[in-house]
Amino acid sequence: MTKTTPAAKKTKAAKPRLTLGPLFFHWSPEKRRDFYFRIADEADVDCVYLGEVVCSKREPFFAPHHDAVLERLRASGKEVVLSTLALVTTHREMDAIRDSATDDLLVEANDVSCLQALDGKPFVVGPFINVFNEGAVNYMAAKGAVRVVLPVELSTDGVGLLAGYANKAKLGTEVHVFGRQPLSVSMRCYHARARGLHKDSCQFSCETDPDGLTASTLVDKPILAINGTQTLSHGYAALLREIPVMAKSGVTHFRLSPHDTDMVKIAALYRRVIGGTMGADDALAELTNLMPEARFINGYAHGKEGMVWVA
């Protein structure tokens, strides 16, 4: 028997998993169902997050398909996590949080109200709850968290430090590595506002933009993407070169955020980069072929403005 060093053991144990985060956009129920069916059947991801994070008004549309999608994903052997709403104010939304908390599925808490409802049940801390330091990591571990999805604002240095503390507390860490980065949530619906409507009579105008509505500056530079009450980066985060260093620092899960593109192919690319069978530059070239119109960003990972690309 060969003697393994602790470091070698750690590397072996730390094979990161690939996840598909919750869909932020308001796709038609059928499109959404078929998307998840295809993910279940074809995508090489370990875990899929289901659930409406952005706007509770959208929730009833997908409800009739939820069970079928859940069953198909489970049958494919993927872990399924239920994501909850990021901004909770109404009684109906609080009831939905309580329902999620008692569900059999593991829950991703995206608002502190969910932590209150979970009451000791294991959970994933979603990216809309701020966990920026070891104090918060340790507190979440004591409350029953199994992993923490880190805020998109963190640099890879910050990610590395938190992954270290999380490992010590027996927590996993998850990092958003593909897709537009969520930058803010509001009570106000900007899709409705952009079209002269209010949230209460929004006519679900967000459904026209499956990847978000481009907001440009006055000098015609696309800068943000609007998705109802949510604001995202216009550029698509593409953390590929950064994966090896994050994996080495102990990050356990890498998250792809669903977009209206070929997510099965994107999952395959990321899987190969994580597995070390494809270089980041080759993966980036393929990603560019898949999404020729997209602008990629990685600024936050390098401690810079989130909107920039650091070559």
Next chain:
Amino acid sequence: MSAPVYLELVSPAGTPAALVAAIDAGADTVYCGFRDCTNARNYPGLNFDVDEMAEGVAYAHARGRKLLAAINTFPRADDMAPWHKAVDNAAAIGVDAVILADIGLLDYAHRRHPSLRLHLSVQAAASNPMSIAFYRENFGVRRVVLPRVLSVDEVADVVKAIGIETEVFAFGSVGSMSEGRCFLSSYMTGLSPTSEGVCAPASHVTYVEDGDKIVSCLGGVTLNCFAKGEPAAYPTPCKGRYVTEGRASYLFEEPIGLNVANILPQLKAAGVTALKIEGRQRSRAYVTQVVSGFRKQLDALARGETPPPADDLKLVAEGGRETFGAYGKGWR
């Protein structure tokens, strides 16, 4: 909880001079921060060292008023010491409460200083009774500063449900995003409001004249172009003009200030404990004007009279125009 008879007036104090001005103008309470990244208004030339804050406590207490220390940013990993020290210092100099947002820091303060009064900062984004209950039960939080996203009816609902004090924003910015969870400024500047306490830092703001217009930028991103003399807000990302579907607009919020002076009776009936004026970055003259304006209103209200028109406040409102923001119907 029955409605308090008295609405506490909470004033910003960005400097020791503003603190004195606020108290002399009739503030019941002032809030201020230490001169570093531990507070959410970490702007050059602002804030207090420990001795200055201790003098502020003495000035306030001698007049029967209170001082709150805002330590409301989110410490980064391996760098919690300045925040721990800020909490320890605040406790040592006898502040009446600390205003915190980070769960790690709340846990620290609750364990280390069990008798220190904890207020939950707006940066914690606790927008419903369940979230507030979490902070109350786990950390003994005694007051919550409610996010600027709730209507008056929703505020009343929250007050009834939570069994602790509430503080609501009365005057200042509208704050259209869920606070403490907005990364727009770091997206454009690389500096984080959540950790470094600076939204749209002046070092990254430029104004360029373009004929009879002025162009304002943040981090090189054009946020507005306006005629000289046209009301325009300081260029934070949520106050910019953007183009969607070929149309330029104030997509997130108009250049307009929040002022609740005309709905004070409703807020009192809703049972809120305290009214918060925003603006630690604003001048001493601003503090005097806004605090005395609200003092007159609140004193009239306490006497059971209809508060006088608050015209004097309109002059200092952002962009010279006012709104009830999310408190009113239709804002969303």
